[in-house]
Amino acid sequence: AGTVLATPAIAQELPTLRWRLTSGFPNNLDTIYGGAVVMAEALSEITEGKFQIQVFQAGELVPGAQAIDAVQANTVEIAHTCGYYFTGKNPTFAIGSTIPFGLNARQQNAWLYHGGGNELYNTFLEEYGVVGIPGGATGAQMGGWFRKEINSLADLSGIKMRIAGVAGEVMSRLGVVPQQLPGGDIYPALERGTIDAAEWVGPYDDERLGFYQIAPYYYYPAYWEGGLTIHFYINKAQYEALPETYKVALDTACKAANINMQALYDVKNTAAIRSLVGKGVQLRPLPRDVLDAAYKATFELYEEYSANNPQWAAIYPSWKKFRDESFEWFRVAEYTYDSYMYAAQAAGQ
Amino acid sequence: AGTVLATPAIAQELPTLRWRLTSGFPNNLDTIYGGAVVMAEALSEITEGKFQIQVFQAGELVPGAQAIDAVQANTVEIAHTCGYYFTGKNPTFAIGSTIPFGLNARQQNAWLYHGGGNELYNTFLEEYGVVGIPGGATGAQMGGWFRKEINSLADLSGIKMRIAGVAGEVMSRLGVVPQQLPGGDIYPALERGTIDAAEWVGPYDDERLGFYQIAPYYYYPAYWEGGLTIHFYINKAQYEALPETYKVALDTACKAANINMQALYDVKNTAAIRSLVGKGVQLRPLPRDVLDAAYKATFELYEEYSANNPQWAAIYPSWKKFRDESFEWFRVAEYTYDSYMYAAQAAGQ
Structure with a gap:
């Protein structure tokens, strides 16, 4: 049984820290914004309140697009956001989060945690004075809301779509006119017809933003987000100054936030897709020639x-090798298991 | 920037605890046994050495099959093992870990963490005086090693197979003679022909046990383990006596161990399946009529x-509802994404 001894002296030596975190998301997107809160609350509790991180929504301290700059400048010690928001600085920011036709959620975690991926990503982040730790995931996202049906690649020509980063570049090569808009600006633009289509996240977040009211065709999957990882980006000097106890507490809390966000999205999206279909949303697979041309x-x-x-x-070469080899393995047990299960359900069993 | 203040007085009040953990696994299965070590090391570090858990391999303190009894009796405070090992007590033990044609790894976490699953499981575990916390995962497992090819359901008739629990019961209804054997006894039994087939985990663990040397046909998937969760089982009185700080530290470290084990398996299995195929192992899908009869x-x-x-x-009704609804959602974005990717790879792209 557990024995009760005196507390060792080392417990009194840890510093009290108060960090500020800028989220890449508004706080009404409770799951993705909430991932930072989940992490910060666990960290505070397990350090007995000594290591506290105050979470601010996007724009409260700095605009979302400036989160990396703010961490680099130590204006905030930490951010919680998607690497691909910083593709304009360098598309390499996206490779740690998700890139078109990349890894699914399981494969992202495998590559980042044990495939050498996060180490490589941090080597890249060094020039920004930032350390990245995975801390959230959405799974495969939806391909977005369209005002008109897309029956073939030709139907994409001239479509103005809210889609950013590497995916926007790919879409532009398919004839789409990509537009960058923050989440809050998408609905009015879609309503006015300034844009014809918009991608956001998945059923839960998308339902909250109301797109189904004005763009009834909901396409899948987002070939550009097969498994998004949200990272905590930390000022490198602040990170390196942490006592080992805090580094491990932070790492552990980030891992817990990562698995927790994925599980939460999987539950909430399951309910939301049913709700959306009940509201008359038309689910459509992206046409094969669109996927082939995008690939x-x-x-x-x-x-x-x-x-x-x-x-x-x-x-990239290391990422590509990991991707190709892990696809080979996932095709064997994981994919044949899923295939049987979903086919049985589709057959009414 | 982080400020340094005096440590609050509460830090000195936490007790020093030394728990003993019995693993369900031998320590040569480094990934699944190692999950308990990963958790214990994080917990020790983040509590500054005050909450320590010493990990023992299966059989060192108690046999694997008696882990729940030992936790209930407080012989050890905690175990790290699979619920389905205790199907003999009650098949309900299996529902928290994995049951045939059940949830995949993502769906397991979703159900357990946010679908009410782990709360229901703990209501069941109350009569054993045990609290369960998810703390490890393997993903979809392989269907096992066979000395002869299985081309149809008829070929399973009279096959002596090492397979236990609920899956063993299903297999017996297909004409298989299920055998319960610990991991270390499988190889000699298979070599002598005492058994004709054996299932274990997946490529990485299976390669270490050497089955490919004597049973060349390696079937997939394990329809009985689409997404195994390994739990930490804790004596309920011990758990409830923990200060809130330790409860959160334990919960956080268990979540981190869970995501970590899955990522580690996904990397190691990717390498091992390539190695096994290089050694001449014959990969075979389980015949459709076997899956249909098993379903x-x-x-x-x-x-x-x-x-x-x-x-x-x-x-079960709550589990079944969650399963059916989550299958509906996963079939939309996640499965179509995977399907496109693996088909592109199979087509040489």
């Missing part, structure tokens, strides 16, 4: 990055 | 449990 354009783009971007070139 | 037998069995076992009946 080809994506890997051409990756070759261009590899030729022109040394930071990308330092990570 | 039918499984849900008949679940109806029998529901009629005869009140503990099962208290959990």
